[in-house]
Amino acid sequence: MTTAAKPDLASLPPAAPVQQLHHFAYKARDAEETRHFYEDILGLPLYHIIQSDYVPSTGEYCPYTHFFFRLQDGSFIAFFDIGDDVKAEPSPNTPLWINHVAFRVNTVQELENTKARLEAHGVEVLGVTDHHIFKSIYFFDPNGIRLELAAQVADAEQMAKDSTVAHERLNAWTARKEQWRKERAEGKVDTLLKPETNDRPEFVPGAA
Numbered sequence: 513m514t515t516a517a518k519p520d521l522a523s524l525p526p527a528a529p530v531q532q533l534h535h536f537a538y539k540a541r542d543a544e545e546t547r548h549f550y551e552d553i554l555g556l557p558l559y560h561i562i563q564s565d566y567v568p569s570t571g572e573y574c575p576y577t578h579f580f581f582r583l584q585d586g587s588f589i590a591f592f593d594i595g596d597d598v599k600a601e602p603s604p605n606t607p608l609w610i611n612h613v614a615f616r617v618n619t620v621q622e623l624e625n626t627k628a629r630l631e632a633h634g635v636e637v638l639g640v641t642d643h644h645i646f647k648s649i650y651f652f653d654p655n656g657i658r659l660e661l662a663a664q665v666a667d668a669e670q671m672a673k674d675s676t677v678a679h680e681r682l683n684a685w686t687a688r689k690e691q692w693r694k695e696r697a698e699g700k701v702d703t704l705l706k707p708e709t710n711d712r713p714e715f716v717p718g719a720a
Contacts (some may be wrong), residue, residue: 533587535580535614539600540591543577545654550589553633554583554626559588563591589613591655610637614656619689620663623649644711645670684708 540546550556559582574596580588602608617623620640627637627649639649645666652658685707692705708715709715 516517517620535588536594537578537589537590538655540579540593540655541594541597541599542654543579543591543593544589546593547579549654550581553629553635556583556589570673583615599654602656608658612650612660614660614662617661617663620647620665623647623663645674 518627518651522687547558551558558579560580562578563576564578565573565575567576577593579593579597580590582588582690603611614626617626623640625632630637630649632653633717637649640647641650643662646662646664648660650660685688688708689705692701
């Protein structure tokens with residue numbers, strides 16, 4: 513497989529300043545079921561609906577109702593109900609905990625409050641989980657989408673400090689991955705690639 517030459521970035525127009533997320537969009541099994549979950553339980557107001565027979569981007573025929581729930585910052589999570597009463601299938605090669613949407617809330621108490629609301633409606637909730645820079649709860653919506661609510665606990669100074677080493681740490685991972693690929697191709701390793709450091713030793717079974 514050949515790799516295309518990378519363009520000269522200096523010759524390209526500047527990237528658009530991305531202000532915030534506009535929306536995530538997913539397939540919904542049923543619009544009203546999804547509305548009840550996001551509006552009545554999570555408190556995100558239903559804000560906008562688009563209905564059509566044809567998909568504007570591709571031109572294909574697929575009647576749909578596209579509906580949006582608004583977050584406090586003006587961004588949205590959105591869904592398509594195409595009238596088949598079927599949830600989207602999970603990715604077959606990806607663990608269920610990987611693909612998820614995380615919403616930010618203001619306090620850990622708000623995490624606890626939302627956990628109580630969800631559990632009162634029969635929704636299984638994991639957490640509160642401590643990620644050091646934030647704390648989270650996890651749960652699934654009626655469409656099988658994993659959601660996270662996160663309350664930031666690290667201050668701006670700590671986050672800025674972390675940002676100064678992010679590229680260095682990712683470059684180290686990339687170098688280790690290249691070596692792992694080479695050794696795997698040579699039949700020298702048959703185990704998963706592990707990072708050089710473990711930032712979460714408290715979750716290692718048997719760790720003190």
